Amino acid sequence: MKLMVNHQTHYSYSDSVNSSIQYIRMTPSSNANQTVHHWAVSVPGQSIVKQDAFDNIWLTSSQREPYSQMTIMAQGIVELNLNNQFGIESDGLNPALFLQPTESTVCTEDMQAFAHAHVPAVNHHYLMQLSEAILQYIPYVPSRTSVQTSAADAFYKREGVCQDHSHVFIAMCKYLGIPARYVSGYLFVPQTVHLASHAWAEVFLNNAWYCFDTSNQLFAPNSHIYVAIGRDYWDVAPVRGVREKGGIESMSSIVQVLRCS
Template identity: 65%
Template structure:
């Protein structure tokens, strides 16, 4: 399946920005799961490419002239491999790296009890049941949380989005001693072309990584484009940056994922 992606992020400011640096992780890589036929990122300023500790492609864009609005656009074509099994990507990164705690993926006592009650024995089937229970406990509600929330925040609020579901599920898996990682990317769904950039979890079990898309209850990455992996959202955030001046920032994004 070939997918066309167009991801636009628009920024505007109440006062001129004197200078800024943007750290951009919006570039999928070719691997056993997907082939990137072409991909481009349009962003003003000087650009430099590198890779982070998780092998994600990382662009640094530096703007040294004043501006009051800016658009970052990523677009390209990716072909998914229909012959892949239900296992997700394999790589050379030590799975134990994804046992490290982060502020966003900690469990409180209620979450620990919740995880233990749904995982009497560790198995992929029981992890699917846990994913379903998480979605029932924390229903998906658009725009209900911010990127600064943690797994504990969303679990206690009992509402969230894909980022929250992924953080909660990762937190519980880590508590159970299972390496679990955060994946950012895109999801193609039939009969709709406007989807936000997506997030899901992968868990290392039976010597392989498996997909757990809690928000959509999908456990095979047959319609998922991988962009970046990390311990939590902050390792894979599409755009992070620092700026000098600019007043108050406003941001909105548009994502299209189309079959072609």
């Protein structure tokens, strides 16, 4: 299945930005799950392409001319392997790396009790049960949390989006001693044009990575385009950066994921 992606992120500032550096993770790689036929990221300034510690493609863009608006565009065509049932392999990365604690995936005592209640034994069936229970406990409610919201915040708030579901699931898995990672990318939903970039979790069981898309209750990556993997959102954030001046920043984003022949 070939998918065409158009991702535009627009920034505007109340005052002029003198200079900035943007770190952009919006470029997928070809792997067992997908073949990238074409991909391009358009951003003002001078750009350098590197790979980060998780083998994600990392674009560093420096803008040295003053500006008050900036648009970053990522576009391309990716073909999914519909026969793939597992998450992508991370060559050279020890799965134990994804047991490391992070501020966004702290598991509180209440969360630990929740995890034990739904996972009496570590296996795929009980982890699916945990994923289902998290969605019931934390219904999908947009615009009520932010990238700053931690797993514990979302758990006690009892509402959130895919980022929050992923953080909560990862926090509980790591507490149970299961390597769990955060994945950013895109989700194809038929008859839907305007989407947001997506996030889901994966766990390492029986020497393979398994997909757990809690927000959509999908457990195979047959509709998912992988862009970046990490321990939490901050390892895979599509755009992070620093700037000199600029006042108040406003951001809007639009994503289109369409099937193409």
